[in-house]
Amino acid sequence: MAMIELQHLTKTFGSGETAVHALNDVSLGIEAGEVFGIIGLSGAGKSTLVRCINLLEKPTSGRVIVDGKEMTALSGKALREARRSIGMIFQGFDLLMQRDALGNVRFPLELAGVRRADADKRARELLKLVGLEGREGAYPAQLSGGMKQRVAIARALASNPKVLLCDEATSALDPTTTESILELLRDLNRSLGVTVVVITHEMRVVERICSRVAIIADSRIAELGEVQEVFLHPKTEAAKKLVLPSRSGKLEGFTEDAAATAVDECRGELIRLAFDGSSTDRPIIADMILSCGAPVSIIYADTRTIEGRLYGHTVLQLPSDAETADKMKRWLASQGISYTKEVQ
Amino acid sequence: MSFSQVLSLVPEALWESIYMTVATTFFAYVIGLPLGLVLVVTDKDGVHPMRGVNMTLGAVVNFLRSIPFLMLFLFVQPVTRFIVGTSAGAVAAIVPLVISAFPFVARMVEQSAKEVDRGVIEASQSMGASNWQIITKVLLPEAKPSLLNGAAVSATTILGYSAMAGCFGGGGLGAVAMNYGYQRYDFLVMFVMIVVMVFLVQVFQESGTRGGRLTDKRIR
Numbered sequence: 001m002a003m004i005e006l007q008h009l010t011k012t013f014g015s016g017e018t019a020v021h022a023l024n025d026v027s028l029g030i031e032a033g034e035v036f037g038i039i040g041l042s043g044a045g046k047s048t049l050v051r052c053i054n055l056l057e058k059p060t061s062g063r064v065i066v067d068g069k070e071m072t073a074l075s076g077k078a079l080r081e082a083r084r085s086i087g088m089i090f091q092g093f094d095l096l097m098q099r100d101a102l103g104n105v106r107f108p109l110e111l112a113g114v115r116r117a118d119a120d121k122r123a124r125e126l127l128k129l130v131g132l133e134g135r136e137g138a139y140p141a142q143l144s145g146g147m148k149q150r151v152a153i154a155r156a157l158a159s160n161p162k163v164l165l166c167d168e169a170t171s172a173l174d175p176t177t178t179e180s181i182l183e184l185l186r187d188l189n190r191s192l193g194v195t196v197v198v199i200t201h202e203m204r205v206v207e208r209i210c211s212r213v214a215i216i217a218d219s220r221i222a223e224l225g226e227v228q229e230v231f232l233h234p235k236t237e238a239a240k241k242l243v244l245p246s247r248s249g250k251l252e253g254f255t256e257d258a259a260a261t262a263v264d265e266c267r268g269e270l271i272r273l274a275f276d277g278s279s280t281d282r283p284i285i286a287d288m289i290l291s292c293g294a295p296v297s298i299i300y301a302d303t304r305t306i307e308g309r310l311y312g313h314t315v316l317q318l319p320s321d322a323e324t325a326d327k328m329k330r331w332l333a334s335q336g337i338s339y340t341k342e343v344q
Numbered sequence: 345m346s347f348s349q350v351l352s353l354v355p356e357a358l359w360e361s362i363y364m365t366v367a368t369t370f371f372a373y374v375i376g377l378p379l380g381l382v383l384v385v386t387d388k389d390g391v392h393p394m395r396g397v398n399m400t401l402g403a404v405v406n407f408l409r410s411i412p413f414l415m416l417f418l419f420v421q422p423v424t425r426f427i428v429g430t431s432a433g434a435v436a437a438i439v440p441l442v443i444s445a446f447p448f449v450a451r452m453v454e455q456s457a458k459e460v461d462r463g464v465i466e467a468s469q470s471m472g473a474s475n476w477q478i479i480t481k482v483l484l485p486e487a488k489p490s491l492l493n494g495a496a497v498s499a500t501t502i503l504g505y506s507a508m509a510g511c512f513g514g515g516g517l518g519a520v521a522m523n524y525g526y527q528r529y530d531f532l533v534m535f536v537m538i539v540v541m542v543f544l545v546q547v548f549q550e551s552g553t554r555g556g557r558l559t560d561k562r563i564r
Binding site for chain 1: 461463464466467468469470471472473474477481482485486488489559560561562563
């Protein structure tokens with residue numbers, strides 16, 4: 001039995017002409033103890049999906065079963081009790097600004113009616129667990145984003161939940177802090193066995209900690225499977241769009257002026273090389289420069305190497321000398337690398 | 345009247361004004377605080393939307409707020425007599441003052457409570473908080489600095505109304521200004537009462553603002 005079982009979940013906001021279908025027949029099973037990723041572009045419905053798990057959003061139809069309990073059948077006190085076994089953290093941390101760190105972590109215990117002394121003791125332990133020992137008396141306004149999220153994690157864990165939902169939990173953090181929060185989440189998953197559901201629009205978050213991932217697009221699950229498999233062999237358009245670097249990368253900050261200041265021999269035309277995974281990651285540009293005997297400028301590059309295969313785009317500025325430029329284009333063609341003339 | 349005679353009028357009038365203001369503010373909050381919270385909770389974006397209740401209470405509040413204080417003061421005199429036994433004096437003035445102030449207070453409270461971040465309320469719900477717990481443990485504590493600021497604004501407004509009540513049979517600084525200053529054309533009396541009034545407003549406003557700032561943990 002899965003820890004979280006979503007069956008034919010549908011969520012519609014509004015009705016009639018203006019109705020928005022945020023979720024369309026979504027079924028999903030998340031196993032106990034796994035770190036599960038739900039990834040999608042903004043507006044795909046992933047936030048609605050995670051909020052349906054603890055019924056912050058009431059699904060229009062379908063069933064939500066968490067730890068054997070049918071959440072969708074509960075209401076009032078029973079629902080509030082059930083929510084206590086599901087911790088949740090948010091993009092904006094959502095801490096109580098007028099309570100210090102200890103008070104924030106103690107908050108869910110107060111809600112559950114735990115004795116003050118016991119609640120304090122548990123809150124201290126949790127703050128220590130998330131690496132904030134000694135900051136018990138600090139108010140959220142005095143803490144950095146990463147620290148605030150640590151307090152929020154401690155707070156979410158206070159009631160010993162079996163599930164931890166993370167709704168874009170690292171999206172407001174810088175890359176280094178994101179790393180450390182993800183590491184903490186993975187540690188907690190391993191040490192406490194808590195099932196973690198990560199909602200994000202960032203590939204690297206899923207790559208970093210998730211074992212399985214669901215790609216959600218247009219209110220449906222487009223693809224679901226092991227992270228490796230889904231990211232290496234995206235089958236659907238939606239998945240490809242997320243996984244592979246964009247095909248229409250703009251040349252930001254590049255102007256004709258910038259082109260004019262390039263070294264003389266590199267003032268030629270711009271071409272865009274597209275790598276679709278068919279070429280390996282050998283140093284193509286370096287090879288081209290060596291075999292043609294002239295330098296080029298790399299104006300833009302957005303590539304990813306997945307299992308030794310190269311995906312993405314690179315925009316080059318060829319030498320102004322037409323003969324050398326032609327030679328390079330012929331060389332690229334002979335290597336089977338497709339290119340297009342880049343139009344500004 | 346000599347200046348020293350004028351000054352001798354101040355202590356009692358000042359006491360009556362403070363008394364009216366503090367008592368009115370107290371009773372206005374006894375009614376207005378729960379009312380304001382009900383307005384927030386039953387709002388369509390609140391934790392327990394109740395369209396009918398919200399609209400009815402909102403209409404009552406708007407109705408009372410749209411009656412000019414002086415007219416309300418005169419209009420409710422029978423009620424005042426019924427409750428206090430007389431319609432004259434500082435104590436009697438408290439009745440119309442409260443009726444006029446509690447809708448104002450309700451809106452101030454509503455405003456403060458609405459400032460509490462929606463995400464924090466949602467986070468509390470995700471932790472299994474009941475609506476009552478959200479009110480007592482989230483809305484009120486989180487809005488405290490704003491509520492204190494609001495209380496200062498309410499108290500100074502009520503002080504102003506109390507002076508108006510004083511002119512029409514109530515007590516306090518307003519009554520002295522009316523009876524000695526206006527009726528006897530003694531502008532020194534009027535002037536002194538105004539100065540005392542300004543001073544009092546400063547005290548109320550400053551203590552509220554300071555209270556709000558000192559208790560606000562968002563500022564460091």
